[in-house]
Amino acid sequence: MSASEPRVRLEGITHRFGSETVLEDVSLDIAPEELLTLLGPSGCGKTTLLRIVAGFERPSEGRVLIDGEDVTGLPPNRRPTNLVFQRPTLFPHLDVFSNVAFGLQVAGVSRAQQRERVAEALTLVRLEGYEKRRSHELSGGQMQRIALARALVNRPAVLLLDEPLSALDLKIRLEMEVELRRVHRETGATFVYVTHDQREAMALSDRLVVIDQGRVEQVGAPTEVYSRPASVFTAQFVGNANVLPVEVLEAGDGDALLRLGTQTRRIEYSDPAPGPAWLVLRPEAVRVSGAAANNGTGESLRGVVRDAAYRGTGFSYRIELSEFDAYVKAETRGAAGHEVDQPVSVDWDADACWLLPRDERETVPPAPTAAEDLDDQPNRREEETNA
Amino acid sequence: MSGTRRSPATGAFTVAGLVFLWAPLLLVALFSFHSTGSLTFPFEGFSTRWYDEVFSNEVIRTAAQNSLVVATSTALITVLLGTLAAYGLTRSSSRLRGPLALLFFLPITLPGLFIGIALLVAFSRVEWTLSLATVTIAHLVYVFPFFFLVARAALERLDPALEETAADLGAGRWTVFRRVTLPQVWPVLVGAACLAFALSFDEFVITFFVIGPDSTLPLYIWSGLRRTIDPSINAISTLLLAFTILLFVVTFALTTWSERRRRGRGLAEDPLVLTGPAEGAA
Numbered sequence: 276m277s278a279s280e281p282r283v284r285l286e287g288i289t290h291r292f293g294s295e296t297v298l299e300d301v302s303l304d305i306a307p308e309e310l311l312t313l314l315g316p317s318g319c320g321k322t323t324l325l326r327i328v329a330g331f332e333r334p335s336e337g338r339v340l341i342d343g344e345d346v347t348g349l350p351p352n353r354r355p356t357n358l359v360f361q362r363p364t365l366f367p368h369l370d371v372f373s374n375v376a377f378g379l380q381v382a383g384v385s386r387a388q389q390r391e392r393v394a395e396a397l398t399l400v401r402l403e404g405y406e407k408r409r410s411h412e413l414s415g416g417q418m419q420r421i422a423l424a425r426a427l428v429n430r431p432a433v434l435l436l437d438e439p440l441s442a443l444d445l446k447i448r449l450e451m452e453v454e455l456r457r458v459h460r461e462t463g464a465t466f467v468y469v470t471h472d473q474r475e476a477m478a479l480s481d482r483l484v485v486i487d488q489g490r491v492e493q494v495g496a497p498t499e500v501y502s503r504p505a506s507v508f509t510a511q512f513v514g515n516a517n518v519l520p521v522e523v524l525e526a527g528d529g530d531a532l533l534r535l536g537t538q539t540r541r542i543e544y545s546d547p548a549p550g551p552a553w554l555v556l557r558p559e560a561v562r563v564s565g566a567a568a569n570n571g572t573g574e575s576l577r578g579v580v581r582d583a584a585y586r587g588t589g590f591s592y593r594i595e596l597s598e599f600d601a602y603v604k605a606e607t608r609g610a611a612g613h614e615v616d617q618p619v620s621v622d623w624d625a626d627a628c629w630l631l632p633r634d635e636r637e638t639v640p641p642a643p644t645a646a647e648d649l650d651d652q653p654n655r656r657e658e659e660t661n662a
Numbered sequence: 663m664s665g666t667r668r669s670p671a672t673g674a675f676t677v678a679g680l681v682f683l684w685a686p687l688l689l690v691a692l693f694s695f696h697s698t699g700s701l702t703f704p705f706e707g708f709s710t711r712w713y714d715e716v717f718s719n720e721v722i723r724t725a726a727q728n729s730l731v732v733a734t735s736t737a738l739i740t741v742l743l744g745t746l747a748a749y750g751l752t753r754s755s756s757r758l759r760g761p762l763a764l765l766f767f768l769p770i771t772l773p774g775l776f777i778g779i780a781l782l783v784a785f786s787r788v789e790w791t792l793s794l795a796t797v798t799i800a801h802l803v804y805v806f807p808f809f810f811l812v813a814r815a816a817l818e819r820l821d822p823a824l825e826e827t828a829a830d831l832g833a834g835r836w837t838v839f840r841r842v843t844l845p846q847v848w849p850v851l852v853g854a855a856c857l858a859f860a861l862s863f864d865e866f867v868i869t870f871f872v873i874g875p876d877s878t879l880p881l882y883i884w885s886g887l888r889r890t891i892d893p894s895i896n897a898i899s900t901l902l903l904a905f906t907i908l909l910f911v912v913t914f915a916l917t918t919w920s921e922r923r924r925r926g927r928g929l930a931e932d933p934l935v936l937t938g939p940a941e942g943a944a
Contacts, residue, residue, distance in 0.1 A: 329830060330830075331826060331829075331830075350829065351826070351829045351830045352829045352830070352831075352832045352833055352834055353832075356830070357830055357831065358826075358827075358830045360823050360826075360827065362823065364821065364823045364824050364826075364827040366824060366827075366828075366842060366845075367824075367846065367923070368845040368846055368923070369845075377828065377831050377833075377841075378831035378832050381831060381832045381833045381837055381841075382832055425831065426830075426831075429831065429832070
């Protein structure tokens with residue numbers, strides 16, 4: 276296998292449950308030693324895509340290749356993949372050793388080897404010496420680490436993780452993220468991670484795949500997806516960005532003139548297409564100052580604070596713009612805050628803008644999809660019945 | 663308790679109900695130990711002579727043996743077929759899942775009389791000689807829905823993700839069933855098998871229609887009662903009762919134990935158990 280050959284290749288994957296299309300023409304290459312995240316809101320199809328790679332679903336169309344071999348028709352037990360489920364699915368009738376050794380036993384690995392590799396795997400997840408415990412003696416975080424060890428002990432070509440941290444408390448979740456990054460570094464295995472949590476996705480991944488309504492919206496490194504979102508959806512879902520309708524009046528080399536409502540404003544930007552556009556503005560690039568500060572200069576927008584929350588490092592605001600029928604989210608630093616219902620002026624860093632093409636008729640961005648803590652697979656039995 | 667004022671009539675009613683339920687049973691048991699052949703008071707002293715008589719009676723021994731053979735075969739065949747049916751139907755994605763399950767357990771509503779007559783007609787149509795084999799087949803028809811219902815409930819409660827996990831770890835279908843499904847449900851299946859055994863062992867109405875020349879214990883008791891009434895009948899009935907109660911206790915114990923073991927997972931939510939030593943190590 277050459278170094279450039281992908282570990283996993285998805286070719287034109289389309290999947291339907293009954294008449295509903297949950298994945299549409301998804302193609303993707305996943306490199307060895309990569310930690311790739313499938314990120315999207317609940318119900319976007321990311322879990323289905325993972326289950327297709329694992330072999331639990333057979334795509335309606337398209338192919339799955341692992342190390343160049345077509346595995347589309349193979350059942351899960353004949354694929355070099357292992358899946359860590361959303362809930363820790365430890366076998367309740369077996370102790371930790373037998374849980375972790377399950378795959379090795381099924382594969383006929385010798386007893387001595389089993390002991391060695393289970394101990395190794397438990398050390399990897401920092402639960403050495405837990406062999407004799409039973410699942411009900413473990414905490415949620417420990418159970419999920421055992422599940423991770425149980426998958427990794429088989430040395431899968433691809434480790435699939437289906438929101439493995441979503442059932443855990445925030446504090447344990449943050450610890451587990453550190454653990455996962457370490458385990459990924461130490462094993463050098465290919466990880467495909469599914470989550471609806473953009474913070475988690477950015478913290479973990481080498482590359483992000485943003486999925487919405489069964490379609491890949493963008494693929495790229497977290498920094499790239501965050502700073503140069505390819506669509507309004509990605510801007511809102513990944514960056515929690517403000518999206519305002521603007522008009523590009525003049526496009527120059529390195530700067531451009533925008534019209535926002537009744538105002539015009541010069542930004543640093545290279546060759547945007549003239550005409551209607553969306554201005555993407557991340558909350559931390561928005562500056563909020565007292566109403567008097569910039570009044571009359573025509574360079575900043577006026578607004579009224581509608582909500583203010585203290586974050587520790589600064590404030591999060593929701594500001595209703597006066598010239599616009601729109602709200603702006605702002606995240607400021609420092610202890611000085613603005614009161615709710617107080618008029619303020621809103622400004623932003625001139626180099627923090629990002630423009631996306633806009634249809635002339637669209638003036639209000641689509642409502643951002645809330646990244647809620649929902650189960651991505653509401654009723655699989657029902658889906659199967661439909662299929 | 664202090665808030666509710668109970669009328670003495672409620673208590674009396676409860677006692678009367680319990681007496682009505684249990685007194686006949688206790689009387690049968692009591693007179694099985696009677697030292698004389700009388701089945702009426704006054705009670706003249708204890709003896710185990712009727713039990714000795716039962717155990718030494720060749721006809722009773724044969725009838726008991728027949729009952730055991732029929733009940734054992736019925737239970738074993740039911741476990742096999744019932745488990746297959748329940749497993750197949752809970753794991754299938756077919757549209758016919760619901761209707762098929764209904765067909766499997768609906769015979770539970772059929773009166774024994776109806777099953778008996780229907781099978782008798784069927785057996786004579788295909789010209790099968792009535793024997794213990796036809797009794798066993800009849801008992802299968804009768805017992806299957808009970809077993810199926812219990813087995814299906816147990817299999818349906820299992821987390822399908824556990825079987826998926828096993829498949830993901832490389833186990834084929836049979837291995838998944840043997841190493842993951844069965845270890846979780848066997849106590850319930852064994853319990854339901856005991857229930858099937860007990861139902862078959864006690865069965866009278868259907869057996870009466872399809873038995874032919876042989877006899878089972880319930881049939882012997884019935885025919886014995888027609889000839890003479892002596893306390894040996896009481897002794898058999900008491901033995902039968904004790905045996906049945908034992909089976910139900912075993913069934914109940916296994917089901918409860920399995921349920922508690924299944925719930926073991928829930929213990930992790932207990933804050934005392936949660937404080938595992940290594941959690942902080944991360």
